[in-house]
Amino acid sequence: MTTNTTGALIAPSRTAPAALILTADASLLDELLALAAAADVAPTTAHEPLAALASWTRAPVVLLGADLAEEVARIAPEKRPHVYVVAHQRAPDDLFRTALRIGAEQVVELGGSSGWLVELLADLTEQRAARGRVIGVIGGSxxxxxxxxxxxxxxGAAKHGDAAVIDCDPQGPGLDRMLGLERTEGFRWDALCQTTGRLSARALRDALPHAGSLGVLSWYVGSGAQTLQAFAVREAISAARRGHETVVVDLPRTPDKLVDEVAARCDRLLIVTVGSVLGVSAAVRMRARFAGHPDVGLVLRGEGIDAADVESAVRLRVVAQMRDQPRLAEALDLGLGPLRSRRGPLARAVATVLGLPVEELL
Ligand SMILES: Nc1ncnc2c1ncn2[C@@H]1O[C@H](COP(=O)(O)OP(=O)(O)OP(=O)(O)O)[C@@H](O)[C@H]1O
Ligand SMILES: [Mg+2]
Known part of the structure; x- marks a missing residue:
């Protein structure tokens, strides 16, 4: 991963639409390209106002260098929203008048505004960028x-595109360990907590330890007691969503405002429920905890219990039911992860949840 002078993580996106950067000032261009990369935006660049006219109206946002502002004002391109005139440092007074003639929203002085610009670029382009689904998983008991x-x-999701699992349980076994990646180098929560500013989607994706297309964000074993940090979790989920088709979040059951917030950010929440009287009554409590969530379902573990009975007791849909996976411990000991064979009950449940034919899982 590369770090620029502003400390932002640099990476161009594969999916974000272009922003237009229009400047003939090489050092301004360098600075703006770094900010665009930090926002995970792949910009179109131009140093000739006339040549840039085609992109002027189409780009979701235009960053116009102060050096070309007067020339652009003379050409008088069509007025459009989200044009920002960018100057290195203190903008001269006449630049504000020129910006007004162009119909720019603002004159931005780069010195103190780089973080703000990254946010702006990310927000103005994100709505059109691909947005992965985030699935939260929590135990009923x-x-x-x-x-x-x-x-x-x-x-399973990684067989169909980039996927990530995010470990939000510092007391858990470690998702990297469960997937045989505990010795693989890469970003873990401790490194993430040290970054500041907006996290680039691609930078996160590239930095995570990987098994094929599956990236894992987990805890660094050996750094003492660890807790979830609100800003790091928010950034991680946002960047993971922008950089992966599917993001799965392992949520701890402990009552915690931050966990509730993460659950609320998930598009879908799955409560894994043991098919027993105690398991079902615990799931009822969990349903009450997430009563405001628009998409909550149960994954029922156990075969001796009728899914319809559980549905009416918990008042949530059973999305998938599975019996115990044979030889699970062996697969985990071998570092292969739990999904080892497409014939097992776990694979069928995963395929059902992801809406995929089971043959496509492995
Ligand atoms: N589908 C399955 N088939 C058979 N055994 C399973 C299955 N899922 C989990 N187990 C076993 O159950 C135990 C608990 O599993 P796991 O750690 O995934 O549960 P959890 O809900 O995350 O627990 P915790 O409450 O500690 O977070 C482990 O020994 C695991 O191997
Ligand atoms: Mg767990």
């Missing part, structure tokens, strides 16, 4: 199999 199912979902 302790040891229900949530962490195992989260890893299996990630493994």
């Amino acid at each position: 302790g040891g229900a199999g949530a962490t195992t199912f989260a890893c299996a979902l990630g493994q």
Whole structure:
């Protein structure tokens, strides 16, 4: 991963639409390209106002260098929103008048505004960028199999595109360990907590330890007691969503405002529930905790119980039901992750949740 002078993580995106950077000033261009990369935006660049006219109206945002502002004002291109005139440092007074003639929203002095510009670029382009789905997995009761199912979902989703699993449980076994990646180098929470500013989607994707197309954000074992940091979790989920088709989040059951917030950010929430009286009554409590969430479903573990009975007791849909996966411990010991064979009950449940034919999982 590269770091620029502003400390931002640099990476161009594969998916974000272009912003237009129009300047003939090489050092301004360098600075703006770094900011665009930090925002995960792949810009179109031009140093000739006339040549840039085609992109002028189409780009979601235009960053116009102060050096070309007067020339652009003379050409008088069509007025459009989201044009920002950017100067290195203190903008001269007449630049504001020129910006007004162009219909620019603002004159931006780069010195103190780089973080703000990164946010702006990311926000103005993000709505059109690909947005991965985020699936949260939580156990209805302790040891229900949530962490195992989260890893299996990630493994299955990675067969169809970039996927990531995010470990939000500092007391858990470690998702990297469960996927055989505990010795693989890469970004873990401790490194993420040290970064500031907006995290680039591609930078995160490239930096995570990987098993094929599956990236894993987990805890660094050996750095003492660790807790989730609000800003790091928000940045991680936002960047992971922008950089992956599917993101699976393993959520701890402990009551915690931050966990509730992360759950609320998930498009879908799955409560892994053991098919027993105690398991079902724990799931009822969990349903109450996430009553405001628009898409909550159950993954039922156990075969001796009728899914319809569980549905009416918990008042949530059973999205998938599975019996225990044979030889799960062996697969985990070998560092292969829980989803080892497409014939097992775990693979069928994963395929159902992801809406994929089971043959496509492995
Ligand atoms: N689908 C499954 N088939 C068989 N065994 C399973 C399955 N899922 C989980 N287990 C076993 O159950 C135990 C608990 O699994 P796991 O850690 O995934 O549960 P959890 O809900 O995340 O637990 P915790 O409450 O500690 O977070 C482990 O020993 C695991 O191997
Ligand atoms: Mg767990």
